[in-house]
Amino acid sequence: MEKKPKIVIILGPTAVGKTDLSLDLASEFNGEIVSADSMQVYRHLDIGTSKPSPQERKRVPHHLIDVVNPDEEFSAARFNETAGGIIGALEGRKAVFVVGGTGLYVRALTGGLIEGPDADLRRSYREAMEREDRERLHGRLRLLDPRAAERIHPRDRVRIVRALETAELTGEPISEKQRRHGFRDVRYETLKIGLYRDREELYRRIDSRAAQMVEEGLAGETEKILGMGYHEKLKPLQTLGYRYFIRYLKGGMALEEALRSMQRDTRHYARRQMTWFRAEAGIEWFHPSEAEAVRTRIAGFLHRRPGGRAHGSKGLDPLKNP
Numbered sequence: 001m002e003k004k005p006k007i008v009i010i011l012g013p014t015a016v017g018k019t020d021l022s023l024d025l026a027s028e029f030n031g032e033i034v035s036a037d038s039m040q041v042y043r044h045l046d047i048g049t050s051k052p053s054p055q056e057r058k059r060v061p062h063h064l065i066d067v068v069n070p071d072e073e074f075s076a077a078r079f080n081e082t083a084g085g086i087i088g089a090l091e092g093r094k095a096v097f098v099v100g101g102t103g104l105y106v107r108a109l110t111g112g113l114i115e116g117p118d119a120d121l122r123r124s125y126r127e128a129m130e131r132e133d134r135e136r137l138h139g140r141l142r143l144l145d146p147r148a149a150e151r152i153h154p155r156d157r158v159r160i161v162r163a164l165e166t167a168e169l170t171g172e173p174i175s176e177k178q179r180r181h182g183f184r185d186v187r188y189e190t191l192k193i194g195l196y197r198d199r200e201e202l203y204r205r206i207d208s209r210a211a212q213m214v215e216e217g218l219a220g221e222t223e224k225i226l227g228m229g230y231h232e233k234l235k236p237l238q239t240l241g242y243r244y245f246i247r248y249l250k251g252g253m254a255l256e257e258a259l260r261s262m263q264r265d266t267r268h269y270a271r272r273q274m275t276w277f278r279a280e281a282g283i284e285w286f287h288p289s290e291a292e293a294v295r296t297r298i299a300g301f302l303h304r305r306p307g308g309r310a311h312g313s314k315g316l317d318p319l320k321n322p
Contacts, residue, residue: 012195013270036100145173
């Protein structure tokens with residue numbers, strides 16, 4: 001049997017502490033980091049996406065950060081292809097740490113992607129869908145694919161449209177395609193390390209980090225991006241904090257209200273992330289304070305230094321006390 005490349009995946013909800021731990025681990029194991037974050041791929045969106053700082057990226061090489069402009073499309077398929085090339089180039093020389101909270105990217109990398117409709121058909125379909133509101137789109141999805149509608153948040157236009165285009169353009173619900181596919185296109189030997197915190201602890205960190213973003217100049221960053229000519233309706237500028245700070249800059253919202261709205265939406269997003277990860281198989285869960293147990297587990301997986309399997313919090317359900 002052909003030996004598969006080994007990759008360590010560090011995942012978890014936003015603000016849980018992935019960056020700090022992954023930097024320490026990659027440094028210790030002579031590794032490089034492949035970002036699995038759907039927002040950090042965009043240039044110019046720095047503060048609002050919590051990108052690793054230039055100093056952190058100098059400490060450990062990072063990949064798939066700042067690779068497209070805000071008006072360019074970046075998909076799970078493109079992530080899968082690009083990350084695969086990077087992993088292939090690093091194999092045998094560096095330990096590979098895939099780090100991020102975008103569950104679809106991790107799933108694509110570890111289990112493959114479902115074949116979708118033709119790209120030209122998708123483009124024309126999505127242009128038509130832009131004229132419909134989210135509630136109507138989600139209602140249509142409930143009729144065509146109830147299982148997908150139950151899983152997809154009513155505000156998640158991107159996934160709603162993807163499920164609709166699959167059902168309407170291929171004649172088969174995306175939920176059925178996913179069931180049949182099973183995401184079993186396994187290219188790597190993986191160790192999935194999930195980081196968790198209890199709900200109150202995580203929410204405090206989310207609120208604190210959002211406030212720090214404001215102090216670091218999120219409003220100014222948003223204004224600069226708009227000043228570069230990027231339209232406010234672009235997908236990356238309609239996420240979490242950016243859309244509220246656009247409203248603030250236009251005089252439609254007070255600064256304090258923009259911050260509170262960003263904090264609220266980020267908490268909701270973190271909960272959706274954990275719901276996604278809970279459905280994923282093979283994740284070993286640790287609290288960030290269990291860093292030594294994580295190191296021991298990774299050492300055993302990579303065979304880089306002596307050390308066996310660490311029990312840590314493996315098997316713990318991070319949503320038992322959400």
